[in-house]
Amino acid sequence: MPLRWQEVALPLLVISVLLVLKHVPALPHLPLSRTAGVIAFGYAAFLALRLVQPEEAVMVEGWSELRPSMVEYFACYGAAALAAILLSAVVFMSETASFAQLAATYAAVLLLGAGAVGIGLSGLFTKVRWDRQRVEHCDAFGRRTALDWADVEAVRPNWRGVTIAARSGRITFSQFHSGAAQLARHATEHARRNARQASRALAPWSA
Numbered sequence: 001m002p003l004r005w006q007e008v009a010l011p012l013l014v015i016s017v018l019l020v021l022k023h024v025p026a027l028p029h030l031p032l033s034r035t036a037g038v039i040a041f042g043y044a045a046f047l048a049l050r051l052v053q054p055e056e057a058v059m060v061e062g063w064s065e066l067r068p069s070m071v072e073y074f075a076c077y078g079a080a081a082l083a084a085i086l087l088s089a090v091v092f093m094s095e096t097a098s099f100a101q102l103a104a105t106y107a108a109v110l111l112l113g114a115g116a117v118g119i120g121l122s123g124l125f126t127k128v129r130w131d132r133q134r135v136e137h138c139d140a141f142g143r144r145t146a147l148d149w150a151d152v153e154a155v156r157p158n159w160r161g162v163t164i165a166a167r168s169g170r171i172t173f174s175q176f177h178s179g180a181a182q183l184a185r186h187a188t189e190h191a192r193r194n195a196r197q198a199s200r201a202l203a204p205w206s207a
Helices: 005-021 032-051 070-092 099-124 180-206
Strands: 058-060 063-065 127-130 134-138 144-148 152-158 161-166 169-173
Touching: 005 032, 032 070, 070 099, 127 180, 134 169, 144 161, 144 169, 152 180, 161 180
Parallel strands: none
Antiparallel strands: 058 063, 063 127, 127 134, 134 144, 152 161, 161 169
């Protein structure tokens, strides 16, 4: 699946903000330059993994399945590891660091921890598969949602990934999954086919 503009704009915006904050007189002791460097390195790794993300799903017993990609593993476990490192820094430097340094580091720990949990719940521990009749989604808590292809009305990208909307419900999957591009194309074809069939069914009534 091609890069979306959010994937490019967000890290560039964060790095730009950090570089601007570096010149604020009230924040001289915060490691903003190092933080910007870490984000830039992480984004470079993200791009490298994103470009080699498989486009095709995995076939398992007649079902096509999405699988977490290296991007999601890198983001989830990398964020968790970095949060653990920063948390240990908070513990060991609590007597020598300033309050601003401790507060900024602890805020980064919370953000990274929340990000790791969010990526895990929405990407690593979910299951999406489809066959000729329907598409199924099972979330991290075991809740299942199934949509018939004949009921699919639209396919829309959003901040959480890609949403398949039908009359009976909706399914959202990560655009970073291996095979996400294939599922998005497949769902879009069904949505267009269903729209054409609906317009043909309404044509005699509108004539």
